Amino acid sequence: MPIITDYLVIGAGVVGLATALHLKSMDPRSRVVVVEREAAPGAGDTGKSMAAFRTIFTSRVSSMLARSTIALYQDVEKRGFSLGMTWAGYLFVLDNELKKHVDRGLRLLGGEGENWEWVEPSLLEERLGIRTQVSHLEEADVLGASDVVGGVLVRKAGFLDADRVVEYYFRESRRAGVEFVFEAEVERLLLEPRRERLGLEGEPFPWQEPRVSGALLSTGDSVRVKKKTIVAAGVWANKILNPIGVDTFSRPKKRQVFRISAKGRLAEILERGDLTGSGSPPLIILPKKVLVRPAVRERSFWVQLSDDLGRPYTLEEPPSAEEHYYNLAIHPVLSLYMPPFSEAAPSGSWAGHYDVSFDGNPIVYEPYDSDLIVAGGTSGSGIMKADGIGRVAAALALGLDEVELYTGEKFRVSWLGLEGRLCEKELLIL
Ligand SMILES: Cc1cc2nc3c(=O)[nH]c(=O)nc-3n(C[C@H](O)[C@H](O)[C@H](O)COP(=O)(O)OP(=O)(O)OC[C@H]3O[C@@H](n4cnc5c(N)ncnc54)[C@H](O)[C@@H]3O)c2cc1C
Numbered sequence: 001m002p003i004i005t006d007y008l009v010i011g012a013g014v015v016g017l018a019t020a021l022h023l024k025s026m027d028p029r030s031r032v033v034v035v036e037r038e039a040a041p042g043a044g045d046t047g048k049s050m051a052a053f054r055t056i057f058t059s060r061v062s063s064m065l066a067r068s069t070i071a072l073y074q075d076v077e078k079r080g081f082s083l084g085m086t087w088a089g090y091l092f093v094l095d096n097e098l099k100k101h102v103d104r105g106l107r108l109l110g111g112e113g114e115n116w117e118w119v120e121p122s123l124l125e126e127r128l129g130i131r132t133q134v135s136h137l138e139e140a141d142v143l144g145a146s147d148v149v150g151g152v153l154v155r156k157a158g159f160l161d162a163d164r165v166v167e168y169y170f171r172e173s174r175r176a177g178v179e180f181v182f183e184a185e186v187e188r189l190l191l192e193p194r195r196e197r198l199g200l201e202g203e204p205f206p207w208q209e210p211r212v213s214g215a216l217l218s219t220g221d222s223v224r225v226k227k228k229t230i231v232a233a234g235v236w237a238n239k240i241l242n243p244i245g246v247d248t249f250s251r252p253k254k255r256q257v258f259r260i261s262a263k264g265r266l267a268e269i270l271e272r273g274d275l276t277g278s279g280s281p282p283l284i285i286l287p288k289k290v291l292v293r294p295a296v297r298e299r300s301f302w303v304q305l306s307d308d309l310g311r312p313y314t315l316e317e318p319p320s321a322e323e324h325y326y327n328l329a330i331h332p333v334l335s336l337y338m339p340p341f342s343e344a345a346p347s348g349s350w351a352g353h354y355d356v357s358f359d360g361n362p363i364v365y366e367p368y369d370s371d372l373i374v375a376g377g378t379s380g381s382g383i384m385k386a387d388g389i390g391r392v393a394a395a396l397a398l399g400l401d402e403v404e405l406y407t408g409e410k411f412r413v414s415w416l417g418l419e420g421r422l423c424e425k426e427l428l429i430l
Contacts, residue, residue, distance in 0.1 A: 003181070005033040006227040007397060008215060010186050010240070012036035013046040014162070014383055015375055016232035017169035018390025023230075024176040026394050030227065032178045035217060037185035042166030044234050046383065048352025050257060050293050050302055051165075052283050052430075053384035054090050054157035056115060059424040061361050061415050062381065065388030068405035072387045073160065075406075081168055084161030088294070089275060089282035090154040091119065093130060093337065095146040098287045101427070102152060119151035119275070128273045128281060129265060129340045139336050145287060148337070155276055159283060159293060162383050169386075185218040186240050189229065189372070212244070212372040228366075228397040230373040235315055235353040237376050246367045249418070250377035251313035252353035256321040258303045258330065258346040259295075265340035270296055288333045291430060300347070305330050306430050313356070321349035354380040360426030364392045365417040373397050379429055392416050 006027070009020045012034050024032045038044070053070055057063040073083050092102050121132040132148035134140040174180070193208030204210035214224045231237050235252035262270050273281025273294070284292040289306035307329070326346055335342035357363050357377030362385060364375045375393040378385065388405050395403035396413045405411050414420030 002214070002222040002224045003033060004031075004224045004226070006030035006225070007032045008223050008225045008229045009034040010215065010229065010231045011044070011233040011237075012038075012041035012170075012180065012182075013044045013232065013234050014042065014165060014169065014386040015234070015378065015389055015393075016230070017041060017166065017173060018386040019230055019232055019375055019393040020178045021169055021173040021176060022390045022394035023397060024173060024178050026398055028177075033181060033223065034173075034178060035181045035184045035186060035215070035223065037183065037218070039182050041170045041180070042163060044236070045352040045355070046162055046166060048255075048257070048350055049162045049383050050159065050291070050304060051162040051383050052090070052157070052159040052293060053085075054154060056090075056154050056157070056428065058427040059359070059361055059422070061422050061424070062385065062426050064405060064407075064409055064411060065362065065385035066381065068407040068409065069385050069387040072406040073165070076168055081164075083164045083168065085158060086160070086278050086280050086296075087155070087158040087276055088278040088280040090157040090285065091128075091275065091282040092152040092154075092285045093124060093287060094149055094151060095287040096149060097146065099149060115156070116152050116154045119153050121148055121150055124148065124151050126272075127275065128284065129269050129338055130284075131337055131339055134336055137336070139332060143288070143332055143336060145333065145336055148287070153275055153282065157283070158278060158280075160383075165383060165386070181217075183219070184221070186215040186233070187218055188216050189240055189244050190214045190216060190222070191244060210370070212370050225371070228371050228373055230375055230393055230397060232375045232393070234376060234378075235355045237374065241374065246370070246372065246374065248355070248374055248376045249363055250355045250357040250379070252315045253311050253313055253356050254316055254319050254351055255304060255354050255380065256319075256325060256351040257349060258321060258326045259348040260301045260303060260341065260344045261347045262299045262301060263344070266301065266344060267299065269340060270294060270299065285430060286333060286337045289430070290330055290333045290337075292334070292338065303330060303334060303346075315353065316351075319351035319353060321351045323349075354378075355382070356380070359423055360429045361424075362389050362416055363418075364389060364396055364413070366396060379426070381429075389416070
C-alpha cells in the first residue's frame with residue numbers, strides 16, 4: 001500500500017525538520033510525512049556541524065534568516081528547552097590582509113559599538129594566547145603571514161548544541177502531527193501527467209504537464225503526494241533531482257573538524273579567554289581562515305579551515321578527515337598565531353560537507369511548476385538559518401508570496417528563489 005500524503009519532505013536534517021513543522025502549522029489539516037534514510041533525525045551534515053551562530057552577514061537575506069532563527073532559539077531557551085546557546089561571540093583576528101576583507105563586511109554592519117567592538121592586540125595575547133608579532137619569524141615568511149593588528153569581536157554570536165536543535169524540531173513537529181519514516185531512502189522521484197494518463201510508453205510527455213507525484217523508497221514502498229514534495233536532502237539532493245532534470249544550484253564541499261584536547265597552556269585559554277561573560281572564549285577566526293571553536297564542557301577545541309580555492313566540489317561518502325590536511329594546511333597557521341597549539345595533536349576528527357550555493361545564500365524554489373520544492377544551498381550556515389529557511393519553503397509550498405519570519409519581519413519567498421532572487425554575494429562564509 002502506498003503512503004498517501006499531502007506533503008512529502010525528503011530529509012530529516014535541520015532544514016527538513018523546520019520545513020515540516022512550518023508546513024504543519026501553516027496547513028494544520030494536511031498530512032505531512034518526512035522520509036529519512038538514516039535511523040534518526042539530524043544524522044546528515046546537521047550532526048557534523050560546528051553549530052556556531054551569528055547575527056551578522058553581509059547579505060540582507062542571510063542576515064534576516066539568521067536573526068530570526070536565532071531569536072527563535074533564544075525564546076525556546078527562555079521557555080525552558082536548552083539548546084546549549086553560549087553567547088561567546090565571534091572574534092576575527094585581523095592581519096592587514098584579513099582586515100581589508102572584513103572591513104568590507106563591517107561597513108555593511110554599521111559603526112563600531114552595537115554590532116561589534118575592536119579588541120587590542122595586547123588583550124588577544126594576554127587572554128587568548130594569540131601571538132601578534134609574527135613577521136620576524138621564518139615560518140611567517142613561508143606562510144605569507146603578517147602581524148596581527150587587532151581583533152573584531154561580534155558579541156551577538158556564539159555556538160549551540162546542534163543535537164538539541166534537532167531534538168527541539170523533532171519533538172515539536174511530532175507534537176504537531178508530522179509523521180516520520182526512518183531508514184527509508186528515496187530512490188527516485190515519480191512523475192505523472194496532470195492530464196489523463198494514456199498508457200503510452202514514455203509518459204508523461206511535456207504536453208501532459210507533468211508534476212512530481214511522489215517517490216519510490218528503498219523499503220519497496222511508494223509515497224503518493226497530493227500537494228507538494230519538498231526535497232531537503234542537503235548535499236545529496238542532486239542525486240534524486242538530477243535524474244528528473246532539476247538541480248539545487250549548489251554543490252558539496254568537504255569540511256573537516258579536528259578536536260584538540262585542552263591541556264596545559266590550552267586549558268588556560270579556556271579559563272582566561274572569556275570576552276563576553278558567557279563562560280567560554282569566543283569562536284576565533286585566525287588570519288588564513290583557520291577557525292578555533294572552544295568546547296568548554298568537553299575541555300577541547302574544534303579546529304576547522306575555511307578553504308575555498310583548491311577544495312573540489314565532490315560528494316565524498318562517507319567523508320573522512322585527513323590527518324595530513326591538519327598537519328600541513330592547518331597546524332602551521334594555528335601554531336604560528338596560537339603557539340599553545342604547536343605541541344598538540346588531534347584527539348579526534350570528523351568531516352561533512354557544506355552545501356555551497358552560487359552566492360552563499362540558501363536556495364528555495366519550485367522548478368517548472370512541478371509541485372516540487374527544492375530547499376538547500378545552506379552554504380555552511382544552515383543551523384543558524386533553519387527556521388527562516390523552513391518558513392520560506394513551507395510558504396512556497398502553500399503558494400504564498402510572502403512569509404512572516406519569527407522576528408515579525410516580512411520576507412518575500414522569491415528572495416531565495418531563482419526569479420526575483422535578492423542576489424547579493426555573501427562575503428562572510430566561514
Ligand atoms: C564541518 C561543518 C561545520 C559546520 N558548521 C556550521 C556552523 O557553525 N553553523 C551553522 O549554522 N552551520 C554549520 N554547518 C552547516 C550545517 O551543518 C548545514 O548547513 C545544515 O546541517 C544543513 O542542513 P540540511 O537539513 O540541509 O542537510 P542535512 O543535515 O545533511 O540533512 C539532509 C538529510 O537528508 C537525508 N537524505 C539524503 N538523501 C536522502 C534520500 N535520498 N532519501 C531520504 N533521506 C535522504 C540525509 O540522511 C540527511 O539526514 C557546518 C557543516 C559542516 C559539515
